[in-house]
Amino acid sequence: MTSRTAGEPLVRLSGVDKWFGQLHVLQDIDLSIDRGEVVVVIGPSGSGKSTLCRTINRLEPIDSGEITIDGQRLPEEGKELARLRADVGMVFQSFNLFAHKTVLENVTLGPVKVRKLSKGDAERRARELLDRVGVGSQADKYPAQLSGGQQQRVAIARALAMDPKVMLFDEPTSALDPEMINEVLDVMTSLARDGMTMVVVTHEMGFARRAANRVVFMDGGRIVESADPETFFTRPTSDRAKDFLSKILTH
Amino acid sequence: MDAVTDNLALFVEGYLTSLRIILVALVGSLALGLVIAMCRVSPVPPLQKFGTFWVTTFRNTPLSVVLFACAFGLPELGINRTFFFFGVLGLVLYTSAFVCEAIRAGINSVPAGQAEAARSIGLNFTQGLRFVVLPQALRTVVPPLGSVVIAMMKNSAVVGAFGVGGDLWSTGATLTSARGYETLPVFVGVAIGYLCITLPAGALLQVIERRVAIAR
Numbered sequence: 001m002t003s004r005t006a007g008e009p010l011v012r013l014s015g016v017d018k019w020f021g022q023l024h025v026l027q028d029i030d031l032s033i034d035r036g037e038v039v040v041v042i043g044p045s046g047s048g049k050s051t052l053c054r055t056i057n058r059l060e061p062i063d064s065g066e067i068t069i070d071g072q073r074l075p076e077e078g079k080e081l082a083r084l085r086a087d088v089g090m091v092f093q094s095f096n097l098f099a100h101k102t103v104l105e106n107v108t109l110g111p112v113k114v115r116k117l118s119k120g121d122a123e124r125r126a127r128e129l130l131d132r133v134g135v136g137s138q139a140d141k142y143p144a145q146l147s148g149g150q151q152q153r154v155a156i157a158r159a160l161a162m163d164p165k166v167m168l169f170d171e172p173t174s175a176l177d178p179e180m181i182n183e184v185l186d187v188m189t190s191l192a193r194d195g196m197t198m199v200v201v202t203h204e205m206g207f208a209r210r211a212a213n214r215v216v217f218m219d220g221g222r223i224v225e226s227a228d229p230e231t232f233f234t235r236p237t238s239d240r241a242k243d244f245l246s247k248i249l250t251h
Numbered sequence: 252m253d254a255v256t257d258n259l260a261l262f263v264e265g266y267l268t269s270l271r272i273i274l275v276a277l278v279g280s281l282a283l284g285l286v287i288a289m290c291r292v293s294p295v296p297p298l299q300k301f302g303t304f305w306v307t308t309f310r311n312t313p314l315s316v317v318l319f320a321c322a323f324g325l326p327e328l329g330i331n332r333t334f335f336f337f338g339v340l341g342l343v344l345y346t347s348a349f350v351c352e353a354i355r356a357g358i359n360s361v362p363a364g365q366a367e368a369a370r371s372i373g374l375n376f377t378q379g380l381r382f383v384v385l386p387q388a389l390r391t392v393v394p395p396l397g398s399v400v401i402a403m404m405k406n407s408a409v410v411g412a413f414g415v416g417g418d419l420w421s422t423g424a425t426l427t428s429a430r431g432y433e434t435l436p437v438f439v440g441v442a443i444g445y446l447c448i449t450l451p452a453g454a455l456l457q458v459i460e461r462r463v464a465i466a467r
C-alpha cells in the first residue's frame with residue numbers, strides 16, 4: 001500500500017480492460033484524476049461511459065489493469081471493498097433512493113451503519129445536507145412522494161453524507177424533466193466550486209463548460225480525447241469528437 | 252363422534268405434539284431457508300453453487316425419502332437422536348428449499364439499483380440485504396412463503412407417521428388400527444385438529460400480508 005502523497009492523483013486507472021462476453025467495453029483505459037478535479041465524460045451511447053464510472057467503485061469488476069483510489073488498489077469483494085466504496089460517492093441516473101425509507105433515513109443509513117455515527121449526529125448532519133441541496137423540508141417524506149429533481153438531490157445528499165473523497169455521477173439529469181435539470185446541475189456546480197473531486201458522465205454541455213476542469217471523450221470503449229472544456233468544444237482534434245459535437249451541438 | 256369425545260385428551264395431546272413439530276420446523280426452516288437464499292444471491296460462486304445444490308437436492312426429493320434418510324441414515328453414521336429430532340430435521344431440510352426459493356424470488360423482485368445503491372454507500376453484502384433489499388422483498392415474499400408454511404404444517408403429518416408418534420395423525424392411526432374405532436369419525440377429528448392449526452395460520456398470514464403491504 002502506497003502512502004498518500006500530495007502530487008499523486010486521487011483516482012488512477014491504468015491499462016484497464018473490461019469485457020462483457022465478446023464485447024470489449026473498456027479498452028486499455030488510462031485516466032488520472034487529481035484532488036479537486038472535475039472530469040466530465042462524454043461520448044456516444046454505448047461507448048462505455050457508464051461502465052467506466054462503475055468500475056471506479058467496482059460495481060463492475062475489471063478484467064485487467066489497475067485502479068487505485070487515494071493510492072490504494074481497489075480490493076476484491078469483501079470488507080475492504082465496502083470500506084473503499086464508502087469513500088466513493090455514486091449518483092445514478094435513476095436515483096435509486098431506498099424506496100422503503102424516508103428521505104432522512106436514506107441519508108442516515110450509511111453514516112449509522114458504516115461510519116457508526118450515532119443516530120442523533122447522523123440526523124443532524126443529514127438535515128444540514130438536505131438543506132444544502134434544497135430539500136430540507138422533505139425530510140420525512142418517502143422517495144415516491146418527491147419529484148425527480150428532488151429525488152436526485154436527495155441522492156446527492158445521501159452520497160455526501162459519507163464524506164466521500166470522490167463523487168461519481170452517471171447521467172444524473174438524463175431521467176429528469178427539463179425544468180428540473182437545472183436544480184440538480186446547480187447543486188453539482190456548487191459542489192465543484194467547493195472543491196469536490198468529481199467524475200460526471202453527462203450530455204449537459206453547459207455544465208461541462210461551466211464546471212469541468214477537463215472533458216474526456218470516449219468512443220468504442222476508448223478514451224479518444226482528453227482536454228480542457230474550452231479546447232475540447234472549440235478545437236476538438238479527433239474526427240470522432242468533431243462528428244459527435246456537430247450532432248449534439250446543433251439541436 | 253364418540254371416538255373423538257372418548258379420547259379427547261389423546262386428541263389434545265396429539266394436537267399439541269403436532270403444534271410442537273410445526274413450531275420448531277417453522278423457525279428452523281425459515282432460518283435455514285433464509286441462509287440458503289443468501290448463499291444463492293451472494294457474490295461468492297462457491298456459496299451460490301452450494302445453495303443451488305441444496306435446493307436441487309431437497310426440492311426434488313420426496314419428503315418421505317428425506318425423512319427416511321434422516322431417521323435411518325443418520326444413525327448409521329453414528330448420529331443418535333430421538334425420532335422427534337430426526338423427524339423435525341427432515342421436515343426442516345425439505346421445507347428450507349421451498350422457503351429459499353420463495354425468498355429468492357422476492358429478492359429478485361427488488362430492482363437491482365437498490366442493491367447497487369446500498370453497496371455504493373459502503374454497506375456490505377449482508378447489510379445491503381438486511382437493511383435495503385429484504386425489507387422491500389417482504390411484500391412479495393409473504394404470500395408464496397405462506398403457502399410454503401401451510402404445506403409444511405400439513406407435511407408434519409408425514410413426520411408423525413414416520414415414527415415420531417403422538418401427533419395428531421398418529422393418534423388417529425392408533426385409535427383406528429389398534430383400538431378399533433371407526434375410521435371416518437376419527438379422521439374427521441384429525442382433520443379438524445389440522446384445521447385448528449392451518450386456519451388460524453392462514454388468518455395470521457393475511458394480517459401480516461396487509462401489514463407489509465401498507466408499510467412502505
Ligand SMILES: Nc1ncnc2c1ncn2[C@@H]1O[C@H](COP(=O)(O)OP(=O)(O)OP(=O)(O)O)[C@@H](O)[C@H]1O
Binds near residue numbers: 020044048049050051
Ligand atoms: N451488464 C451488461 N452486460 C452486457 N453488456 C453490457 C452490460 N452493461 C453494458 N453493456 C454493453 O456495454 C456497452 C457499453 O455500455 P455503457 O452502459 O457503459 O455505455 P454508455 O456509454 O454509458 O452508454 P449510454 O450513453 O447509452 O448510457 C454497451 O454496448 C452496452 O450494451
Ligand SMILES: [Mg+2]
Binds near residue numbers: 049050051170171
Ligand atoms: Mg450510460
